[in-house]
Amino acid sequence: MTDVTRRQAIAAGTALLAAPLLPRPLLAANAVRLSSIRSGSVSWLIETIRAEGIDKKVGLTLDVVEVASSAAASIALLSDSADVIVSDWTWAMRQRSKGYDLKFAPYSTALGSVMVPQKSPAQSIADLMGKRIGVAGTGIDKSWILLRAYSRKMTGKDIADESEPVFGAAPLVTEEFRSGRLDAVLNFWTYAARLQAEGARQMLSMADVVHGLGVSPIPALVGFIWSDKEVRDKGIPVDKLLLAEREANAVLATSDAAWQRIRPLIRVTSDRELEAIRDYYRAGITDGWGANETAAAEKMTNLLIELGDAELVGDGTRFDQNLFHT
Structure with missing residues (x-):
């Protein structure tokens, strides 16, 4: 090979x-x-x-x-x-x-999204500071790297330092989110779609993140x-x-x-x-x-x-x- x-x-x-x-x-x-x-x-x-x-x-x-x-x-x-x-x-x-x-x-x-429970008060990246965030993948996943850059641009703070990220395979963090053990989850688009169908809310799309970092068209x-x-x-x-x-x-x-x-x-x-x-x-x-x-x-x-x-x-x-x- x-x-x-x-x-x-x-x-x-x-x-x-x-x-x-x-x-x-x-x-x-x-x-x-x-x-x-x-x-x-x-x-x-x-x-x-x-x-x-x-x-x-x-x-x-x-x-x-x-x-x-x-x-x-x-x-x-x-x-x-x-x-x-x-x-x-x-x-x-x-x-x-x-x-x-x-x-x-x-x-x-198609890109992933940051999903939150329907009744979550979180409306922006700043509202996730101090929260438990599930991340599909690892600490070097590109969506997570871009989200960290976006948080620094929007708030002046790195969300990796200001929150509790929980890394894992997409099915695992999805189940953790469903169980209520996570305040938000950054997941691939297919999982985000399934969570949305179950009543979760898209707080921030990765398309918004990419645009926010000055990359256009996506x-x-x-x-x-x-x-x-x-x-x-x-x-x-x-x-x-x-x-x-x-x-x-x-x-x-x-x-x-x-x-x-x-x-x-x-x-x-x-x-x-x-x-x-x-x-x-x-x-x-x-x-x-x-x-x-x-x-x-x-x-x-x-x-x-x-x-x-x-x-x-x-x-x-x-x-x-x-x-x-x-």
Whole structure:
């Protein structure tokens, strides 16, 4: 496995859920091996592409590589077990700094939120000082780093010093919040949507945080990532995949029936929960990537480096506009 750290391998655990894939010469000519976390939003997109016959329309064969986590997806790409993965461009930027010729095309601008109980008096970041705040991830999670910067800008104080952060996996901090043991929770968008459907209130979106830090427009943080050389050398039809994604998202943006079709994959417990997730997803559908998005991504990269993002700084990452596929 090329240049994959021991830490990444441990984090991946049982990385690939699917059986080992066939070498590319035995795959269909128009095949793309796309990684997907089981029941994640990419699986919803894949189901829509297939159900609507979009893959046949654009001449694409999707060979789905099921993975257990985003760390496993990264390993799948770097070890040539997948042609395309969905991950954040900051990870891809780090890999370009190491010499990988990765490319990124936007998938979603959906971001997480700070959620509070419906009856909480908290209205702004200042009201969370001295409170117990659940954080999905770790102390080096980008949303937490950005929230800390936002708190310093808005209040002159670092919320990490003025509150009691509780770090953990998204499901864990969600349950802690539901149990009333947390005053607020900073969570990924899917969990924020589910909490909103249960009656929690969005106090602050990460979109508000990013805007508050002077980054505009908000660049899609999550997107399709592939090796430019592999795609060119092996004729992998990434363009067909991106076309299929746009057509499928056009369906998901307008058809409520399409959401009923993928309801079993989303695993919701109520119509209200489905509607909340649908609305968050729709708000994150992108219009593409251009010069303005590249400039915003550069500003965010430099901001994260300035804030001391351990992974970016530790890897000596520098912004590279050639990462972005336009």
